[in-house]
Structure formats: C-alpha cells, structure tokens
Amino acid sequence: MKLVIVGRGILGSSLYHMLRRLGHEVIVIESGERRVFPSLIHSLLLKGKDIELASExxxxxxxxxxxxKEFDSITLGNISKEILDSWGKAGVEIKETYVEWLRERxxxxxxxxxxxxxxxxxxxxPFIKGRAKVNLEKREVQVDGRTIRADKFLITAGPWNPCLAKVKSKSYYCWATVVMTSxxxxxxxFIYDYEKGFYSRPLLGLGGGMxxxxxxxxxxxxxxxxxxxxRDEVIDRIRERIGKIVPLHTSGEFCEGTPDMRPSYGEIVENIYYAGGLDGYGAEVGPGVAKLxxxxxxxxxxVNEYFMDRFSNVQDFSIGREAHEI
Incomplete structure (x- = not known):
C-alpha cells in the first residue's frame, strides 16, 4: 500500500518507521518551516492513560x-496517592524526602x-520538501501545485493541522529559557515544581549549572x-525557589492544542487520516499516538479517549493547560 504522510515531526517520523516496518511504501512531505530541537523531555510522570502512551x-x-539519557527527577507539590501509584506501576522508583538544596519536601x-x-x-x-495542500472534497493532496497519488493520506502537520485538515485544534506558541546558575x-x-509553576531540565544533558x-x-x-x-514571569517564580539565576536565551515553537489538551486521531474523510494535538508533550506520547x-x-x-469524534459538538474553545501539567 502507498501512504503519504504530511509532516515530518515526531508523529510523522514515528509513522514512517512503523509503516515501513509493515512493508508499506511511504512518502513524507515536509515544508521545513518548523524548527527541530536536539532533545526533548520524555516522562512517565503523567496521569491516566497518557502513561500507557508514554510507555509505548x-x-x-x-x-x-x-x-x-536518563535523569532522576524531583516533583514538588501535592501529588495524589492515585497518581503516585500509577507511576509505580509504570516502573518508576519513588521516594518522598526532604531536598535540602530546594528547601522543600x-x-x-x-x-x-x-x-x-x-x-x-x-x-x-527521507522526505519531499514542499508545502502541502489538502483537498478534503477531492480527497487529494497537492505539493507546490502537483497532485500526489496514494492509497491513504496521513495528516500530521502539528500547528498547521487546523488549516490543512480543518480539525478541532488550534495553534499556540510555547517557549522555554536557557538559564545559568551556580x-x-x-x-x-528534572524538576517539576507545581507549587511555583515551572519545570527545569538539564541543557542537552551536559550537566553543570545550565x-x-x-x-x-x-x-x-x-x-x-x-x-x-x-518578560517571562517564570524566571521570577524560579528565583523564589532557588535564588539567583541568569537568563541567557529564550526561544520556542508553535504547538497544536485540542479542546481538552490531549492527543487526537481518526479519519477526516475516506482515506484521509489525522493524528495530532500533542499539546506540548509530543516526545512523551507522539509514537504512542502514531501506533493508535x-x-x-x-x-x-x-480508543475513544483519544478519538477525534469526541470534539464533534465543540464549536469554539480556548487553549488550556498542557496535559503534562498535573
């Protein structure tokens, strides 16, 4: 079977490998407009069925x-016993203790x-570089004016999905800052501070105060x-927790959010499929959604919990909190 994937992000790349392993012919179309970061967080410290997607x-x-590259993590805030038990079932070793350098349990x-x-x-x-257009009525995809033939099309273009495929999602900007401290x-x-409202991860795994x-x-x-x-108010909240830090550089990218800020997938029209709504935690759940x-x-x-028809009655919505924020 010949399949065309629109978008070479985490979802599109995962689908490419999965479909190739099943013996299908796969073509990936990528505009190259979105920046690819070298490394991203993968965490099992999620909740509900998202933990299964992260494990997959x-x-x-x-x-x-x-x-x-594995790291220990510290979570601050009131985490329910149910969530802690679910982390333990996923194979995470958990210990509650006083962390002296954070001055908090x-x-x-x-x-x-x-x-x-x-x-x-x-x-x-591998990919074909170009801007894709999806015609849902004709059930076809064009790249720079040229019609691409395939048995099935998979739309995984992240923040461009609402425009390309008219799905119930929105594009939003999320960012982070590189900081230095003694x-x-x-x-x-890794630090997840649900009291002050920030996360922290080592810069590229290099160690030190970055x-x-x-x-x-x-x-x-x-x-x-x-x-x-x-001005990033997150910096002020971090200083309240750990003291002096020096912001060095702030950058970000566009993400795709759904009405409930959880992934979504399904068939838009016959032979045109969609997967997206990674909501800022694509490295955790992206390949799991691809498998769905x-x-x-x-x-x-x-899997109804993630299937796109759950939004059939949604008319409009605002982007909420990202799902990895417990």
Missing part, C-alpha cells in the same frame, strides 16, 4: 535506537524521566508568526 513511545524509541523519582534526542529520529526520515544540581535533575526552564503563559497564534517574549492511528487504519481498533 519509550519502547518505540528503544526499538529504533533513538539516543536517550519532594518526590524523588528514578526511571521516570529522560532526554530523548528527537532530532535523530526526525533526521532519519547551583550545580540544576543540571543534574538548564532549560519553562511553563509560561500560552499564546494562541497562527503558526509561523514572530512572537517576542518581553496505525492500529485504527489496519485493524479497525478505536
């Missing part, structure tokens, strides 16, 4: 040899967090616009 994603990364976890060098996954996928522990741990921090306000915007962050779509196309399996 981790298995996929390991199967195709995407580089991974927290959940120290091992086996839950890692950096995934996602650029290696994406760069492994506190060397910041470069050794980290990437974030969880600022979401800005709804069409993809591709220049967004200037004049593959199982739906070839086995007819449908």
């Amino acid at each position: 994603s981790l298995n996929f990364y390991r199967e195709i040899n995407v580089p991974i 927290g959940i120290v976890s091992r086996g839950g967090d890692r950096l995934v060098y996602i650029s290696r996954l994406i760069s492994s996928v 506190l060397m522990q910041l470069g050794k741990y 980290a990437i921090v974030g969880d600022g306000k979401i800005i709804e915007s069409p993809p591709g616009r220049r967004i200037a962050i004049e 779509l593959v199982n739906y196309i070839f086995k007819g399996e449908k």
